[in-house]
Amino acid sequence: MHRRKGESLDLGDGNGIGRFNLTEGFHPGGSIIVSGTLKSNAKGFITNLEESSSKYYLHINADIDTKELVFSHKDDNKWASKFGFNDTTTNLTSLCPGGNFDLTIISLETGYKIQMNKTLCYFFNYRFNTLNIRNIRFAGNTCLYRLLMNHIIYDHLIM
Secondary structure, eight states: OBOOTTOOEEOTTTTOEEEEEOTTOOOTTOEEEEEEEEOTTOOEEEEEEEEETTEEEEEEEEETTTTEEEEEEEETTEEGGGGTOOEEEOOOTTOOTTOEEEEEEEEOSSEEEEEETTEEEEEEEOSSOGGGOOEEEEEESEEEEEEEETTEEEOOOBO
């Protein structure tokens, strides 16, 4: 389903998925800002930079209850957590049900700089060549209202 310009993308009860095609990949020097509103019953949300459903270059899981962001990657349907490669940062006090969020991902030469609500959260080293990233995918109890990539606003998120 395509959304109309200015219309938020409601991901429903947490099972909905929003996806945006990155036809030219996500290169060093690029930036992505995802803006949305957490629903009142939100437990968290996920954001993935992916080549396919079996290969995630960056997986971010925002957990509202623990106030943590968990970072991982997946290759050939195997999660990095199975090999002890999950990274976690805490103290996300700015995330609360019913509140707004801005998740910023900046691609640098050696990894991703990740910010939540304009506060630096984490630096995640690249695990794969970023030229093959084809999608950014979202899921969770949220309504997304803006995707800003390399200073351009995109209104054609699909569900």
